[in-house]
Amino acid sequence: MLERTEWEVVLTLAEELHFGRTAERLHLAPSQVSRVVKSLERRVGAALFVRSSRSVALTSIGARLVRDLAPHVRGIEDAVRNAMESGRSPRGTLRVAFVGAAAGQQLLKAAALFGGRHPGCEVRIHEAQVHDGVPRLLAGEVDVLITVLPVRGVRVGPVLLSEPQLLAVPPRHPLAGRRSVTREVYGDHPVVRLPDTMPEESRLHRVPAETPAGRPVRRGPQGSTFAEILTLVASGQGVFPVGEHAARFYPRPDVSYVPVADAPPVDWAPVWLETNESGALRAFVECAAETAS
The missing domain is CATH 1.10.10.10 (Winged helix-like DNA-binding domain superfamily/Winged helix DNA-binding domain)
Known part of the structure; x- marks a missing residue:
């Protein structure tokens, strides 16, 4: 020995x-x-x-x-x-933000499990908007963010929810009522633009610069929040691809949802800065993975 x-x-x-x-x-x-x-x-x-x-x-x-x-x-x-x-039971405060109702549901389930296991650590919940979620994370205002992938330059946790894409359109729109559409329609109808403060890879993943046939996507007005984006859709100024959960959590009489057959799934996951990683953060991400839909 x-x-x-x-x-x-x-x-x-x-x-x-x-x-x-x-x-x-x-x-x-x-x-x-x-x-x-x-x-x-x-x-x-x-x-x-x-x-x-x-x-x-x-x-x-x-x-x-x-x-x-x-x-x-x-x-x-x-x-x-x-x-x-x-x-060592995690102590102190963990600031967790979410973007959108689907992320909020995942956060609540994770927070409930985490709170039962680690009562000495408080989870402070923050709602973020599509235009400021990642900037707030990068600025150190929150410790972990549950948002849509992809996000570069950060640590990415397990995918908590993966859902098909739907296209939000006004009820009287030519595409409303169809069984499905393809992303080729982005070349025929203006698409509401995501805010420039969102990571470019996230914007292009949701709304590419070109249709599958190589036609330029028609640019519509820019929305800063999801509610604003849906209002622009309802007013007839553009269409917008959303995750399937939007039809459940954001039902509106002035917006219809049509499946987008060839669109990639919308994946939601926790992301955080590597320099901000802690035992409490890792424990929360584990709880989020355990309670994922």
Whole structure:
């Protein structure tokens, strides 16, 4: 069996190849490092390091010992770290934002499970709009955001909801009442534009620049909130692709919904900044995944 000091000395000296720097890193005296190495070499029955007045080098036996020992030490450290994290109940406040009713439903289910498991951590719920959700996350105003994918430059959690796309149109629109349409209709009818503050990849995923046949998508007016977008649709100024949940959560007498047969699904997931990751955040994301629809 190796004592912790012994494996720390061997692995650190193998990195530094210098007794003084090894001692400094481990907060030991150089003489202590030398005694540990000599004692271990006696037990092994062979030299682990070749020392001279100018250099230190691993022997072949020493290199093999380091190679065999390193993964086990990492495993021990990981096990201790995992136990410490499991033993610490998340504390403080976690700021969670959502964009849209579907995300809000996912958030409520996750918050209920999280609150039961971690009563010492408060979840503060914030509603974000399509134009400010990601900017608020990037500005550090919220810790985690449940929104539509894709979002680049952030950590992305598991998909909580994946739903087909529908096209929101006025009830008297030529497309209303059809069993389905394709994205080719975006070249025939103006499409309400998402706000420029949304990530470009998210905007293009929902409303591409061209139809599948390569025709330019007709640009309609820009909406800043989802309610504003639906109002622009109702007023006849454009059509707009939405997730299937919109027909349930946003029923309006002045808006009809038609399936878009060839559109990719709308995926919702939690996203957060890597620099803002914490035990509480990871625990919340786990709860969100467990309660996903």
